[in-house]
Structure formats: structure tokens, C-alpha cells
Amino acid sequence: MINIAICDDIFEVTSQTEALIKKYNPTFSIDVFHNPIKLIEFLSKSNYHLFILDIEFPDSSGLEIASRIRELNAQVPIVFITSFDSYAMEVFKLHTFDYILKPLNEEKLFPVLDKVIKYLNIDEKHFVFQFNKVNYTLPLQEIVFFEKNMRKVLIHTLEEDYTVIMTTRDLLANLDDNFVRVHNSYVINIRFVREIRNDYLTLDKDKSPDIWIPISKNYKLAARKSILMKLREKIR
Structure with a gap:
């Protein structure tokens, strides 16, 4: 509701x-x-x-x-x-x-x-995964960013963090266009972007300190373009 x-x-x-x-x-x-x-x-x-x-x-x-x-x-x-x-x-x-x-x-x-x-994201899109034989369903709008660490993916949400074993390809296939890959290790939710610089951006996680995420050279142009286009949509 x-x-x-x-x-x-x-x-x-x-x-x-x-x-x-x-x-x-x-x-x-x-x-x-x-x-x-x-x-x-x-x-x-x-x-x-x-x-x-x-x-x-x-x-x-x-x-x-x-x-x-x-x-x-x-x-x-x-x-x-x-x-x-x-x-x-x-x-x-x-x-x-x-x-x-x-x-x-x-x-x-x-x-x-x-x-x-x-x-x-009122259409209630969710990220569904399993870890240690437990099934999870997380609203996409509550996921701030994903952090890849070897075979593991750390899922950082507004409330807590989760872990899943998943390839980057499978991860991206389960996300909508509010998520952008900015680094080999990071996929961020554009909705939480506070500031974007040349080689990093900051994410706002409510009352927590801003989160600094690096932007790698390989993804810089595409990531900045996607982020700026989405941010413009918010103020039209």
C-alpha cells in the first residue's frame, strides 16, 4: 500500500x-x-x-x-x-x-x-535467491548496491546485508534498469546516488554515512550516461 x-x-x-x-x-x-x-x-x-x-x-x-x-x-x-x-x-x-x-x-x-x-517501483519487483538452503525475496527498491567478492555476491539493503553465490551474468539478468554496473565488483541502484564524480560516486543509505563506490575505467562512460539519464527522469 x-x-x-x-x-x-x-x-x-x-x-x-x-x-x-x-x-x-x-x-x-x-x-x-x-x-x-x-x-x-x-x-x-x-x-x-x-x-x-x-x-x-x-x-x-x-x-x-x-x-x-x-x-x-x-x-x-x-x-x-x-x-x-x-x-x-x-x-x-x-x-x-x-x-x-x-x-x-x-x-x-x-x-x-x-x-x-x-x-x-510499485510493480513490486523482487530479487529472489537462495543461500544455505534458505529462500529470500527482497524488493529491488530496498537494495542499495551489490558487491562481488569472488564467487559470492554481498547484497546491501536499507536494513541489512545478505550473501548469495551467483555469477555476475545471472545477477544482472535479475535486475531492472535502475541498476548499473560501475565496476567489476559493484552494481549500484541509481535511486540511491547522491553524487557522481569522475572516478567514484556516493550512495545515500538513509541515516548511515554516505557509501563511496569506485567507478572503473571500463564502465565509466556507460555508467555515467545511464545514471545521469535516470536522474534527469526524476526531475522532469
Whole structure:
């Protein structure tokens, strides 16, 4: 189930946004907040897949809320709805997912929801494997990167690490196009890329320190091209 938080101090806007989302998909779970302080109080104990925020509040800013969200979760999509287009630069500095001008309607919101679903891998693709006679099924969206060590593959997820005996060919055959090989020993999930440099990149694993992954000469051009194309898709 997809959990969505809507925060706007105008009741008509939240009602309209909620109705549009329910029309798009009635199975989505929606929490509505009219006070940004209440939303901030819920952040540490909630598990939202998408935030839809107004930018301007009487005593605070949606940008401040987004900054707080980013401290807790670097990947969750944040969509701003606003009556003004003068905040675009500030919005994209926070790595937000999209920016919609009011009044909200299907033509504006539904394509954004389509992108969110694609970004979150809502089709529930999984990586299935067996190790020590135990079967595992991991959602691809929760795998940060794979690390090859001889015959073993170390699977680094958001929560814990796993091991499987698998060839690189079989590994790549079971992944989608969100995964890119950047080195003989590393296959990374583009969704977690924070920064890409000439010979390395960093991955953001929520509250953990950034993970440094080398980019080898053999994969540099193809990997950078794939990563940059995917990252552009996120902000279209």
C-alpha cells in the first residue's frame, strides 16, 4: 500500500488533492495535515512513500518541512503545490520530485503520480535467491548496491546485508534498469546516488554515512550516461 501525506493549510486544497488521488487510485492511504508542526511530529514514526506539500504557511514554510524530511529520508519523493513559481530554485535544491502550480487538476497531478509509481517501483519487483538452503525475496527498491567478492555476491539493503553465490551474468539478468554496473565488483541502484564524480560516486543509505563506490575505467562512460539519464527522469 502507498502511504501519502498531504500538508496544506487550506481545507479546500487538501480536500481536492485527496479526491484527485483517490480518483487516481482508491487503494492509496492518505493522511491530511493542515498544520505543518503536526506533520513534523509524525515524521519519525511514520512511513510515507510520498509527501505533497504547500510551500507557504502563515507561520512556516513548506521548504522547512522538506528540509526536515530530507534529514530523515534522502530518497522519498516530495511534491510541492503552490500558487507561485518563484520558488523553483529553492525547491530543486532540496532534491524534490516535482513542482505543481495551483489550481490542481488531473492533467497536472496524474502524470506526477505516474512518475512517482515508476520511481518507487510499485510493480513490486523482487530479487529472489537462495543461500544455505534458505529462500529470500527482497524488493529491488530496498537494495542499495551489490558487491562481488569472488564467487559470492554481498547484497546491501536499507536494513541489512545478505550473501548469495551467483555469477555476475545471472545477477544482472535479475535486475531492472535502475541498476548499473560501475565496476567489476559493484552494481549500484541509481535511486540511491547522491553524487557522481569522475572516478567514484556516493550512495545515500538513509541515516548511515554516505557509501563511496569506485567507478572503473571500463564502465565509466556507460555508467555515467545511464545514471545521469535516470536522474534527469526524476526531475522532469
